[in-house]
Amino acid sequence: MQASFNEQFDRHGAWRRGFAQQLHGLREWLLSQDLLDAAVQERLQRLEAQVRGDKVMVAFVAEFSRGKSELINAIFFAHYGRRLMPASAGRTTMCPTELGWDGELQAGLRLLPIETRESADSLGQWRARADAWQQFPIDVDNAQQIADTLAKVTEVQKVTQAQAEAWGFGQHGAAGSALVDDKGMVEVPRWRHALINMPHPLLKQGLVILDTPGLNAVGAEPELTVNLIPQAHAVVFVLAADTGVTQSDLVIWRDHVLPPEAWPGRQSLSDSRLVVLNKIDTLWDSLSSGQEVQAQLLRQREESARMLSMPVERVVPVSAQKGLVAKIGSDGQLLQASGLPVFEELLAHDIMGQRQQVLQAAVAANVRQMELEVQRVLNIRRRDLDDQMAELRSLRGKNASVIASMRRRVEAEQQEFDSSAAKIQAVRTVYMRMLRELFRLLGSGSIKLELAELRDALEQRGLKLGARKVYAETFERLRNLAAKAQAQAAEIQQMLGASFAELNAEFGFSLQPPANLELPELAADLQRIEAGYTQYLGLGHALKLSSEAYSQRLIKALAMRLRTVFESAANDVDLWSKAATAQLDAQLKERKRSFARRIEAMDRIQGAASGLVERIAEIEAADAQLTATHMQLRKAAALLLAPSAPVQDTARQPFLMVV
Numbered sequence: 001m002q003a004s005f006n007e008q009f010d011r012h013g014a015w016r017r018g019f020a021q022q023l024h025g026l027r028e029w030l031l032s033q034d035l036l037d038a039a040v041q042e043r044l045q046r047l048e049a050q051v052r053g054d055k056v057m058v059a060f061v062a063e064f065s066r067g068k069s070e071l072i073n074a075i076f077f078a079h080y081g082r083r084l085m086p087a088s089a090g091r092t093t094m095c096p097t098e099l100g101w102d103g104e105l106q107a108g109l110r111l112l113p114i115e116t117r118e119s120a121d122s123l124g125q126w127r128a129r130a131d132a133w134q135q136f137p138i139d140v141d142n143a144q145q146i147a148d149t150l151a152k153v154t155e156v157q158k159v160t161q162a163q164a165e166a167w168g169f170g171q172h173g174a175a176g177s178a179l180v181d182d183k184g185m186v187e188v189p190r191w192r193h194a195l196i197n198m199p200h201p202l203l204k205q206g207l208v209i210l211d212t213p214g215l216n217a218v219g220a221e222p223e224l225t226v227n228l229i230p231q232a233h234a235v236v237f238v239l240a241a242d243t244g245v246t247q248s249d250l251v252i253w254r255d256h257v258l259p260p261e262a263w264p265g266r267q268s269l270s271d272s273r274l275v276v277l278n279k280i281d282t283l284w285d286s287l288s289s290g291q292e293v294q295a296q297l298l299r300q301r302e303e304s305a306r307m308l309s310m311p312v313e314r315v316v317p318v319s320a321q322k323g324l325v326a327k328i329g330s331d332g333q334l335l336q337a338s339g340l341p342v343f344e345e346l347l348a349h350d351i352m353g354q355r356q357q358v359l360q361a362a363v364a365a366n367v368r369q370m371e372l373e374v375q376r377v378l379n380i381r382r383r384d385l386d387d388q389m390a391e392l393r394s395l396r397g398k399n400a401s402v403i404a405s406m407r408r409r410v411e412a413e414q415q416e417f418d419s420s421a422a423k424i425q426a427v428r429t430v431y432m433r434m435l436r437e438l439f440r441l442l443g444s445g446s447i448k449l450e451l452a453e454l455r456d457a458l459e460q461r462g463l464k465l466g467a468r469k470v471y472a473e474t475f476e477r478l479r480n481l482a483a484k485a486q487a488q489a490a491e492i493q494q495m496l497g498a499s500f501a502e503l504n505a506e507f508g509f510s511l512q513p514p515a516n517l518e519l520p521e522l523a524a525d526l527q528r529i530e531a532g533y534t535q536y537l538g539l540g541h542a543l544k545l546s547s548e549a550y551s552q553r554l555i556k557a558l559a560m561r562l563r564t565v566f567e568s569a570a571n572d573v574d575l576w577s578k579a580a581t582a583q584l585d586a587q588l589k590e591r592k593r594s595f596a597r598r599i600e601a602m603d604r605i606q607g608a609a610s611g612l613v614e615r616i617a618e619i620e621a622a623d624a625q626l627t628a629t630h631m632q633l634r635k636a637a638a639l640l641l642a643p644s645a646p647v648q649d650t651a652r653q654p655f656l657m658v659v
């Protein structure tokens with residue numbers, strides 16, 4: 001029970017690795033059968049990369065001092081026998097802190113100085129510049145050294161109010177307006193963002209944990225509130241039993257945890273949000289009976305659930321501190337009382353369930369498509385064998401001159417076929433032109449263009465009361481852009497459909513009209529982003545928006561997010577396009593091969609009387625082989641599509657061994 005989160009995550013990791021291995025095996029096999037065309041290859045590679053490199057982000061968000069960092073210590077780092085992430089009374093974690101593992105880098109802490117806020121570049125852009133970060137190596141076997149290093153995330157510095165404002169802290173400072181000292185100085189965080197790279201088993205498997213500081217610091221980093229938190233797979237919101245749900249808890253919940261509207265395309269929100277009612281040990285009062293404490297706890301859970309509009313089962317009572325102590329001291333009873341195991345179980349179940357669902361959906365769609373694509377080639381091969389067989393049978397008992405004339409006929413056919421290449425080339429040229437236009441629509445240039453007006457509006461000095469309107473118009477235009485891209489896709493599809501029909505009629509190909517190219521994710525994502533950002537343009541943020549640097553960061557963060565979304569649509573287009581045109585290549589190749597075989601067969605038959613019989617036997621064998629290949633393909637696809645697909649043992653061996 002104790003390692004439930006770890007165990008579940010481990011199982012998920014094994015599942016993914018097994019899956020990736022199976023996909024890899026399938027690819028090798030297809031290659032050996034000469035069935036791996038560009039489209040299938042691309043599809044499998046993407047799927048493999050998605051399954052292997054899958055990251056899962058869990059964000060801990062709450063008002064300061066609710067115990068976020070302590071909870072992270074208790075869940076992930078108890079085996080170090082001490083507290084690793086700094087957790088103490090008052091404000092502690094001063095900058096957003098991401099924990100993960102990147103094997104390319106050394107274990108260590110990287111810190112981005114707060115001064116980088118003077119530039120309008122987004123956090124995403126800074127991530128790519130290694131030299132902007134200060135690096136501190138950590139010794140993974142030395143808990144004390146790790147704790148000492150991680151203490152840096154609590155560092156602050158005093159600056160003038162003007163400076164604090166330039167960095168986006170408004171007149172709040174990092175620690176509330178009360179902290180302007182008698183010299184007029186404000187305390188602000190020393191760092192803007194921290195990245196901890198640690199070879200923890202869970203982090204190695206793709207888990208990323210995001211610890212955040214209390215309210216003001218969260219609000220000051222648009223990237224965090226508009227990109228990182230909304231994209232986290234799970235958000236843990238922490239309340240403290242000794243304070244109950246305060247006004248500022250509610251503000252954070254409403255502004256940063258609870259997305260403004262139901263998110264299209266996602267399962268219900270409550271599945272990805274967990275509320276922790278922490279510090280329940282403060283209720284373990286020696287004067288009250290156990291029953292009284294339980295009753296009070298239940299009341300508090302119900303009250304919290306009501307205020308946050310969450311089901312009460314998703315408000316989990318926990319004592320992070322006692323959980324940590326219990327794990328370190330191997331005190332089973334205290335651990336149960338801390339509620340930590342129940343929470344870990346829920347968290348693991350949520351995250352893994354969600355990720356597995358997403359991955360399985362991707363796998364299902366791609367494997368089915370791949371199977372169809374491969375089947376198509378197999379069908380062509382089969383038809384070709386049938387034709388060859390008919391041709392050979394018609395030659396039975398015929399004399400040499402009949403065979404020679406047949407050979408000439410095949411050669412003539414071959415020449416005629418070569419001329420189809422020019423026609424196909426013409427189709428390709430038109431197609432490429434149309435495709436380029438589609439990629440242009442989805443490219444970063446056109447997003448930049450659509451954002452120009454909003455950028456202008458936000459970059460003006462002073463209060464930006466008109467920003468909301470410009471914002472709505474901008475999204476209207478972005479939606480139009482998406483619609484245009486969709487229309488262009490439909491046009492391409494039509495063009496290909498018509499050209500394929502012509503090629504089929506003229507040259508006897510069996511080109512299938514390409515599947516519909518739909519970009520439903522694009523529209524849904526746009527809607528999500530629009531809803532997610534609206535709040536930052538409201539009156540509540542008017543003051544913050546009057547800071548030029550803040551506005552610039554906001555628009556950069558928005559542009560970055562939009563680019564990702566449009567890029568992902570462009571990727572879909574790319575895959576679709578490869579699938580459509582790979583058919584052309586495959587059929588040309590098969591046809592060329594078929595001509596060569598037919599001519600070779602005629603030569604053999606002319607050379608020796610036994611040639612015909614031999615050739616017919618060969619074709620029969622090839623036909624049987626084809627049937628076997630088809631069966632293997634179906635088996636492999638079925639295996640990949642099975643809901644609980646690869647278990648560790650079978651995953652170790654290439655799937656074909658099973659056949």
Ligand SMILES: Nc1nc2c(ncn2[C@@H]2O[C@H](COP(=O)(O)OP(=O)(O)OP(=O)(O)O)[C@@H](O)[C@H]2O)c(=O)[nH]1
Nearest residue numbers: 065066067068069070087088089092093279320321
């Ligand atoms: N009694 C009790 N104290 C706790 C518990 N969890 C955390 N604390 C204490 O609460 C204080 C704040 O904990 P942190 O983990 O630093 O809180 P945080 O939410 O990370 O706060 P910031 O980093 O400032 O945003 C520390 O002194 C912890 O020891 C708990 O379950 N019970």
Ligand SMILES: [Mg+2]
Nearest residue numbers: 068069092093
């Ligand atoms: Mg903290």
